[in-house]
Amino acid sequence: MDYKKELKNFFGENCLLDESMGSHTTYRTGGPAEAYVYPSSPEEWSFVLKLSETYHIPLHIIGFGSNVLVGSKGLQGIVCSTKRMATISRDGEHIKAQAGAALDKVCEVACRAGLAGMEKLSGIPGSVGGAVYMNAGAFGQETFDTLEYFDVIDRQGRPATLLKEDLKYTYRHVEDIENYIVLSASFKLTPADFPQLMETRNSILHKRIEKQPLDYPSAGSVFKRPANDYASRLIDDTGLRGLSVGGAKVSEKHAGFIINFNHATPEDIRELMRQVRQKVKEKHGVELELEQILWGQFE
Ligand SMILES: Cc1cc2nc3c(=O)[nH]c(=O)nc-3n(C[C@H](O)[C@H](O)[C@H](O)COP(=O)(O)OP(=O)(O)OC[C@H]3O[C@@H](n4cnc5c(N)ncnc54)[C@H](O)[C@@H]3O)c2cc1C
Numbered sequence: 001m002d003y004k005k006e007l008k009n010f011f012g013e014n015c016l017l018d019e020s021m022g023s024h025t026t027y028r029t030g031g032p033a034e035a036y037v038y039p040s041s042p043e044e045w046s047f048v049l050k051l052s053e054t055y056h057i058p059l060h061i062i063g064f065g066s067n068v069l070v071g072s073k074g075l076q077g078i079v080c081s082t083k084r085m086a087t088i089s090r091d092g093e094h095i096k097a098q099a100g101a102a103l104d105k106v107c108e109v110a111c112r113a114g115l116a117g118m119e120k121l122s123g124i125p126g127s128v129g130g131a132v133y134m135n136a137g138a139f140g141q142e143t144f145d146t147l148e149y150f151d152v153i154d155r156q157g158r159p160a161t162l163l164k165e166d167l168k169y170t171y172r173h174v175e176d177i178e179n180y181i182v183l184s185a186s187f188k189l190t191p192a193d194f195p196q197l198m199e200t201r202n203s204i205l206h207k208r209i210e211k212q213p214l215d216y217p218s219a220g221s222v223f224k225r226p227a228n229d230y231a232s233r234l235i236d237d238t239g240l241r242g243l244s245v246g247g248a249k250v251s252e253k254h255a256g257f258i259i260n261f262n263h264a265t266p267e268d269i270r271e272l273m274r275q276v277r278q279k280v281k282e283k284h285g286v287e288l289e290l291e292q293i294l295w296g297q298f299e
Contacts, residue, residue, distance in 0.1 A: 072266050
């Protein structure tokens with residue numbers, strides 16, 4: 001039987017076929033995924049992993065799609081969304097969240113409980129799973145600062161609990177994490193003054209509105225911060241603010257962002273990334289490294 005039929009029979013309304021990835025990524029553009037499913041229970045994960053193994057079907061895991069760009073020719077295989085796994089619970093100074101919970105919601109829960117360590121991550125528009133995968137961070141705080149452990153399954157469906165100290169992680173990178181599907185993460189925070197935490201959180205949310213082009217689709221900073229500098233400073237200094245390809249443009253508000261300002265194709269965005277890298281290299285000799293992740297086939 002066709003694997004898509006098997007998926008549809010099993011997942012019912014939680015399986016979408018030939019689904020545009022523009023609807024599931026914050027760039028709001030992208031080709032179709034062959035199948036897009038929402039597993040949540042162990043049985044559902046086990047089914048989809050087994051199917052992928054049996055038929056050799058590629059598998060992608062997606063949180064909120066706020067760090068990926070999918071080519072317009074689309075994605076082969078199955079995309080698994082964690083959106084149906086979104087519970088958050090607190091036990092004293094520990095907060096445990098499922099992979100599909102919003103990172104910002106976890107930050108809010110922590111601040112409201114008078115717990116410090118995640119307040120500066122406020123406003124990052126990703127899921128907990130995506131934040132662990134990328135070691136997302138902002139304003140000098142990183143996901144791994146307070147992460148204690150996380151529960152995973154590997155691609156064969158074997159469960160494990162990984163402790164922070166078992167992993168090698170650096171700025172926006174966690175070694176070998178692509179072998180795992182993050183199911184939940186547990187954070188250990190530190191008691192602190194509630195009004196002060198809320199003030200920090202609100203001021204960071206305000207700074208994001210003030211400094212970032214949030215009125216347009218984007219996936220945040222395109223490039224990682226190079227050593228001792230900022231990608232946005234280098235891009236700005238190269239005179240690239242406002243540079244555009246098709247419907248994609250280097251934001252005039254924040255040169256580190258590429259925005260989809262007018263029905264950009266994924267290829268417009270990718271070409272603009274290429275031009276920015278090339279021009280910054282020519283002017284400053286710095287090779288900008290992509291923070292965003294490209295999936296699927298481009299024209
Ligand atoms: C306006 C804006 C501002 C942003 N600001 C910041 C910022 O300040 N700091 C920052 O670090 N990032 C920022 N980002 C980028 C992005 O929000 C983060 O990288 C976030 O952590 C990505 O989470 P996600 O759920 O959207 O991941 P996705 O984009 O869905 O996926 C990203 C990667 O994580 C993997 N992944 C996702 N979930 C899982 C899982 N459960 N198990 C295994 N792998 C998984 C995916 O396979 C993919 O490889 C910003 C983005 C936008 C649009």
